[in-house]
Amino acid sequence: MKTNEDPNKKLDQLDSFKTSNEDQKLTTNQGLKINNNQDSLKAGDRGPTLLEDFILREKITHFDHERIPERIVHARGSGAHGVFKLNKSIEKYTKAKFLTEVGKETPVFVRFSTVAGSKGSTDLARDVRGFAVKFYTEEGNYDLVANNIPVFFIQDAIKFPDLVHAVKPEPDNEIPQAASAHDTFWDFISLMPESMHMIMWVMSDRAIPRSLRMMEGFGVHSFKFINSEGASHFVKFHFKPKLGVHSVAWDEAQKISGVDPDFHKRDLWESIENGNFPEWDFGVQIIPEEKEHDFDFDLLDPTKLVPEEVVPVEIIGTLTLNRNPDNFFAETEQVAFHPGHLVPGIDFSNDPLLQGRLFSYTDTQLSRLGSPNFHEIPINKSINVVHNNQRDGHMRQQIAKGKVSYEPNSIGGGCPFQAMMKEGGFASHQEPMSGAKVRQRSKSFVDHYSQAKLFYNSQSLPEKTHIQKALTFELSKVTIPEIRERVIGQLAFIDKDLATKVAEKLGVKVKKLAQPNQSIPADANPKDLQSEEREPETKISEALSMQNTVKDTISSRTIGFIMANGADENAVISLKQKIEKEKARVQIIAPSLAPVKTNTGNPLIPKHSLTSIKSVCFDALYISAGSDSAKELLNPENKKHVLEFINDAYSHCKAIYFGAGTEEIYNASDVAGKKHEDPAIVTDKSKNPDADFIKAVAAHRVWELEKERNNLA
Ligand code: HDD
Numbered sequence: 001m002k003t004n005e006d007p008n009k010k011l012d013q014l015d016s017f018k019t020s021n022e023d024q025k026l027t028t029n030q031g032l033k034i035n036n037n038q039d040s041l042k043a044g045d046r047g048p049t050l051l052e053d054f055i056l057r058e059k060i061t062h063f064d065h066e067r068i069p070e071r072i073v074h075a076r077g078s079g080a081h082g083v084f085k086l087n088k089s090i091e092k093y094t095k096a097k098f099l100t101e102v103g104k105e106t107p108v109f110v111r112f113s114t115v116a117g118s119k120g121s122t123d124l125a126r127d128v129r130g131f132a133v134k135f136y137t138e139e140g141n142y143d144l145v146a147n148n149i150p151v152f153f154i155q156d157a158i159k160f161p162d163l164v165h166a167v168k169p170e171p172d173n174e175i176p177q178a179a180s181a182h183d184t185f186w187d188f189i190s191l192m193p194e195s196m197h198m199i200m201w202v203m204s205d206r207a208i209p210r211s212l213r214m215m216e217g218f219g220v221h222s223f224k225f226i227n228s229e230g231a232s233h234f235v236k237f238h239f240k241p242k243l244g245v246h247s248v249a250w251d252e253a254q255k256i257s258g259v260d261p262d263f264h265k266r267d268l269w270e271s272i273e274n275g276n277f278p279e280w281d282f283g284v285q286i287i288p289e290e291k292e293h294d295f296d297f298d299l300l301d302p303t304k305l306v307p308e309e310v311v312p313v314e315i316i317g318t319l320t321l322n323r324n325p326d327n328f329f330a331e332t333e334q335v336a337f338h339p340g341h342l343v344p345g346i347d348f349s350n351d352p353l354l355q356g357r358l359f360s361y362t363d364t365q366l367s368r369l370g371s372p373n374f375h376e377i378p379i380n381k382s383i384n385v386v387h388n389n390q391r392d393g394h395m396r397q398q399i400a401k402g403k404v405s406y407e408p409n410s411i412g413g414g415c416p417f418q419a420m421m422k423e424g425g426f427a428s429h430q431e432p433m434s435g436a437k438v439r440q441r442s443k444s445f446v447d448h449y450s451q452a453k454l455f456y457n458s459q460s461l462p463e464k465t466h467i468q469k470a471l472t473f474e475l476s477k478v479t480i481p482e483i484r485e486r487v488i489g490q491l492a493f494i495d496k497d498l499a500t501k502v503a504e505k506l507g508v509k510v511k512k513l514a515q516p517n518q519s520i521p522a523d524a525n526p527k528d529l530q531s532e533e534r535e536p537e538t539k540i541s542e543a544l545s546m547q548n549t550v551k552d553t554i555s556s557r558t559i560g561f562i563m564a565n566g567a568d569e570n571a572v573i574s575l576k577q578k579i580e581k582e583k584a585r586v587q588i589i590a591p592s593l594a595p596v597k598t599n600t601g602n603p604l605i606p607k608h609s610l611t612s613i614k615s616v617c618f619d620a621l622y623i624s625a626g627s628d629s630a631k632e633l634l635n636p637e638n639k640k641h642v643l644e645f646i647n648d649a650y651s652h653c654k655a656i657y658f659g660a661g662t663e664e665i666y667n668a669s670d671v672a673g674k675k676h677e678d679p680a681i682v683t684d685k686s687k688n689p690d691a692d693f694i695k696a697v698a699a700h701r702v703w704e705l706e707k708e709r710n711n712l713a
Contacts, residue, residue: 083107
């Protein structure tokens with residue numbers, strides 16, 4: 001939040017562009033006050049409209065041009081302002097000021113996104129999430145254009161248009177929207193073994209987050225840190241959410257897409273409005289130059305991660321989002337990120353995917369935002385004033401004074417001057433280079449399965465099951481049998497059991513592919529491109545499983561209280577207070593939106609009715625105490641909906657609390673059949689029911705009971 005003690009130069013700068021219509025008269029774009037905004041100018045009140053009507057023409061013309069092209073990828077996004085605070089200096093490795101001055105607060109704007117869907121598509125698609133951060137540093141804008149998955153599908157940017165064409169809706173009929181479950185995506189993947197590690201991540205629950213606030217962010221590539229002595233280290237960037245990494249189930253994702261396709265956008269917006277600010281630890285993995293070749297993979301290969309067991313993540317700062325944008329278009333839509341927006345102390349590595357990105361991002365802004373002056377749009381402006389000899393172009397805002405727009409010059413006194421490095425001038429790291437000009441891939445990139453194995457082997461049993469099910473779902477939508485078989489052939493290199501389980505569901509046989517499958521250069525020897533079937537040096541990495549994430553807080557979760565007239569007011573209010581003390585929120589669901597009359601006659605105001613929302617939108621349920629309330633909830637009109645709420649939450653492994661007097665509801669629901677210990681089902685018979693319930697909500701889900709809860713063999 002912006003306070004007087006907490007100056008935020010970016011927010012101050014944005015303030016100067018803001019307007020409010022409060023108490024103002026309507027005007028044209030020329031500032032002329034408008035007297036009639038209801039009727040166009042006509043020749044007689046039933047006659048034709050006159051060309052002269054400049055007020056009508058201006059209004060319609062502006063409207064006709066309101067839309068700009070959506071992003072080719074990452075079109076659907078949600079943004080927020082915030083601050084990055086440095087807690088530990090890493091000046092040993094970098095001279096970037098925002099990473100060296102402990103306590104320094106740098107304003108940021110963050111945009112989260114899905115990748116494949118259009119701007120209006122669902123938030124709950126199975127997809128990678130973008131996690132782009134613009135740091136408005138005093139040395140210029142630094143953009144960390146990250147994802148919630150630490151690796152990528154392809155090793156070289158030249159394949160990016162192919163990847164995106166394959167995953168986007170098919171070009172003949174524009175189907176399917178925001179989904180990878182179709183022929184062209186899996187056709188491409190089945191022929192690109194290098195994508196298999198990323199496929200494991202995308203088929204895991206990481207691709208269906210519970211909240212944008214509950215996912216990690218990764219810079220993916222190795223970047224370089226440069227210190228004040230000019231020495232360089234490789235660095236990988238990480239954001240770790242303080243609330244832990246949590247996901248929904250695929251069945252929930254599909255249902256939420258129907259009932260609230262803006263689920264993630266709303267969740268982020270409401271959390272910030274409620275003062276429940278999302279926070280991430282920011283960390284770095286640092287690798288000295290001389291250790292570049294010490295790994296069983298290439299640091300320049302973006303399909304590989306550096307296991308945290310091998311190089312620990314050093315936490316150095318906190319990212320907090322504390323302010324919603326004032327205007328979605330002006331801020332979230334017009335923000336323009338670029339991995340090439342650097343500050344002194346940070347530089348690129350030679351990762352061929354990163355190198356291609358360095359061209360793509362400015363280029364795309366030119367067609368999306370329409371002018372090389374996109375850096376002048378308020379959200380994109382750096383907090384320090386731009387001084388250079390670039391001039392003119394569409395929509396230029398800056399009024400550069402004087403005759404001189406060239407350098408060297410004597411008329412302008414030689415200004416603006418180049419800055420020396422000690423004055424903050426950026427100089428690219430002087431990395432020694434040699435080698436022939438070749439269009440080929442390094443042999444050190446030809447290992448496509450070992451880290452896919454590492455990821456799969458690091459998952460808990462329920463997580464593995466979810467990957468199997470996701471692959472089964474996706475491949476069941478593929479209409480060409482050869483493609484399904486080829487994918488199974490790829491999976492067989494990762495895990496036999498995984499390949500067999502998916503193959504059984506698809507009715508195909510597991511047959512390992514003869515490698516390589518990807519298109520190979522005309523003169524290449526296929527053997528040189530054949531991925532070895534080797535085991536990763538790191539066998540298991542705990543950081544890769546969401547099982548090991550933070551599970552000790554209910555902060556910002558949404559808990560549905562289902563109730564009707566006669567609900568036990570004391571029990572309800574007491575639990576509500578305990579929950580709100582832990583910074584979670586309670587929403588009342590009742591048969592209608594009419595106030596619920598409690599057993600003491602006081603009214604409680606419902607947020608939802610039983611038919612206006614679904615169970616999947618809540619993290620946990622409380623069936624409110626009170627036998628009269630229970631009775632009404634079981635009447636013929638309500639029963640089906642109440643049981644659907646409970647049974648859905650039960651099958652999705654959530655916490656459910658049955659208050660006193662609700663035994664009949666319990667007995668009518670699927671919970672009654674349970675034949676096992678279940679810590680997430682709480683009744684008034686439990687020893688300390690309120691505390692047990694809060695503990696169960698903090699644990700997020702009992703995925704390990706998924707089989708039992710769903711009566712699966
Ligand atoms: Fe990209 C947008 C992240 C590879 C080309 N990318 C975009 C955004 C994110 C990423 C988070 C959305 C930014 C926003 O919110 O405005 N992209 C990544 C990551 C990659 C990656 C983590 C691999 C490690 N991207 C990548 C490649 C290319 C692009 C290889 C092209 C060669 N990306 C683009 C783009 C976009 C974009 C077409 C679309 C809109 C935009 O840039 O501003 O230029």
